[in-house]
Amino acid sequence: MRPPEMSLAVDPAAPETGAAAKAAGALPLPRPRKLRHLPAEKDWPLWAIVLAQAGILAAIVALWEAGARTGVIDGFFWSRPSSIAATFVTFFTEGDAFTDIAFTFRATITGFVIGTAAGSLFGLSFWWSKNYAAIVQPYIICFESIPKLALAPLVILVFGIDIASKTAMAVALTFVISTLTTYSGVRALDPDGERLFYSLGATRWQVFRKLVVPSCLPFIISVLRVNIGLALTGAIVGEFISSQHGLGRTISYAGATYDIALLWVAVIVLSTLAVIMYALVSALEGLLRHGTRQ
Secondary structure (H helix, E strand, O other): OOOOOOOOOOOOOOOOOHHHHHHHOOOOOOOOOOOOOOOOOOOOOHHHHHHHHHHHHHHHHHHHHHHHHHOOOOHHHHOOHHHHHHHHHHHHHOOOHHHHHHHHHHHHHHHHHHHHHHHHHHHHHHHHOHHHHHHHHHHHHHHHHOOHHHHHHHHHHHHOOOHHHHHHHHHHHHHHHHHHHHHHHHHOOOHHHHHHHHHOOOOHHHHHHHHHHHHHHHHHHHOHHHHHHHHHHHHHHHHHHOOOOOHHHHHHHHHHOOOHHHHHHHHHHHHHHHHHHHHHHHHHHHHHHHHHHO
16 A cells, blocks of 8 residues: 655745745845944053153153254243253242242132132022022123233232232132032022922021032032132232232243243143142042032
8 A cells, every 4th residue: 555645835925045045036134233342442550651641741851852952943932841940940949939839829729718618608698589699690790701800900909919919819710600600509409399398397597508508519519620720810810910929920020031941930830739739629529529428
C-alpha cells in the first residue's frame, strides 16, 4: 500500500526569500543601524592641567621677551618680562606695595559688605508695601542707569581723598544690584505660602522673618560674586580720580609717567588680589548655600 503523498503548504502571504525574492524584485531588508554613544573624554589629572596652564604662560612670556628684544614688539610701550620682574622686586622691597594693597583691599571689602547688606535690606523692605515699592523703584533704576564714573569727582569732593570716598564708590556700585536682585526674590514669593502663614495665626513680622527672608536668601547669595567685582571696580575708580594710596593710584601714576613696567606690576598685583577676594567670596557663598539647604 502506497503511503499518501505529503505536500508542503505554502502561505501565499509569506514574504519571498532567497532567489525567489530576488526574482520577484523584492527590496532587501535594511541593515540595523549602529548605536552611537556620546564621545567619551578622559579627564586629565589636576597636575596635568596645571602643567598645561604653566606651559602656556611660559610660552607667552618667552615670546613676549623674545619679541621685545628683537624689535618685533615695541619695548617702550609694552615693556618686557625681565624689566617687569625687576620692577616687581623693587615695588615690594622699596615701594609702597603692602600699603597700596591693604588700602585697596580695605576699601573693597568695606564697600562690598555695606553695599550688599544695605541693598539687600532695602530690597526686602519692598515686601511691606507694594505702593512704596512702586514709588521707589523708578528712582533705583534711574540711579543704576547713571554711569558711576561721572559721579566719582562729586564723591571725592564730598568724602575727601581718603578711604571713605573709595568705599562710597564701592557702595554705589553694589547697592543697586543687591536691591534689585533681592526685590526679584520678593516678587517671586508664593502668595499661597503667605496665606498659609496668616491662616495659622502668624503675625506680619513672623511672616517676614520666617518666610520672606529665607525665600530671598538664595537671591542675596547669588549676587555676592558679582558684587565683589563691582566693589573692586568702584574702589579702583575712586583711586584713579584722587588718592594718596592704592593700586589704582599706582596704575594712574605709572600711566602718567610712562613707567610701563610698573603699570604691568600693578595690574598683575591687582589681578591677584581680585582672584583671592573672588575665591574668599565663593567659599562664603558655598557655606551660605549649604546652610540654606539644611
